[in-house]
Amino acid sequence: MLAGIKGKVIFHEPGKLLLEVGPVIFEILVPLSLHPSVNSEINLFTALFIREENVVLLGFASEIEKVFFYLVLTVPGVGPKLALSIVGFMPVPDLAAMIESGSSKSLERIPGVGKKLAQRLIGDLKGKVSKFAAESLGGPESQAVEILVDLGLEQGKAWEAVKSFHSEQHSVDELVNLSLKRLGETSR
Numbered sequence: 206m207l208a209g210i211k212g213k214v215i216f217h218e219p220g221k222l223l224l225e226v227g228p229v230i231f232e233i234l235v236p237l238s239l240h241p242s243v244n245s246e247i248n249l250f251t252a253l254f255i256r257e258e259n260v261v262l263l264g265f266a267s268e269i270e271k272v273f274f275y276l277v278l279t280v281p282g283v284g285p286k287l288a289l290s291i292v293g294f295m296p297v298p299d300l301a302a303m304i305e306s307g308s309s310k311s312l313e314r315i316p317g318v319g320k321k322l323a324q325r326l327i328g329d330l331k332g333k334v335s336k337f338a339a340e341s342l343g344g345p346e347s348q349a350v351e352i353l354v355d356l357g358l359e360q361g362k363a364w365e366a367v368k369s370f371h372s373e374q375h376s377v378d379e380l381v382n383l384s385l386k387r388l389g390e391t392s393r
Contacts, residue, residue, distance in 0.1 A: 211248045214241045233264040236293020254285050263289055273297045280329045287317050295364050299347050301337035304330050349380035
């Protein structure tokens with residue numbers, strides 16, 4: 206089985222990249238949270254899916270993302286592309302914490318996840334993902350993101366803005382204010 210791959214990114218768009226490995230170029234589906242630079246060297250942990258009509262290679266930035274992906278994939282009604290979307294929505298510890306806390310409303314914000322699937326994710330994964338949630342929800346980053354989302358920001362953009370600051374140096378209020386300022390500057 207192909208467990209990982211290392212190569213040069215020659216093309217990237219949200220959710221997909223082309224990776225040059227020697228004389229071979231691989232098309233790899235990646236979480237939306239992965240933003241490699243073109244012409245950069247990267248290492249990816251991979252999952253290979255062979256279906257009747259196609260072969261799909263998925264890439265993850267960390268082994269934790271890959272393991273979490275396989276856990277999400279065990280939930281009935283979740284295929285590889287939806288599991289990849291779920292894993293890429295926000296950091297794994299925060300997803301795990303939402304599942305452990307039973308926060309179905311938060312999970313429903315993930316594209317492709319409705320009320321029934323959110324409840325199924327909680328029912329099937331609660332207790333199994335607690336080891337991933339250790340340092341999450343309740344931390345300043347998660348609280349700041351929740352506030353930004355409540356203010357109407359898209360979850361992915363809120364995470365990107367908050368993650369750009371060293372959260373251990375800032376309170377929740379400071380992270381929210383700094384993120385709003387940064388988002389305001391980038392929208393001009």
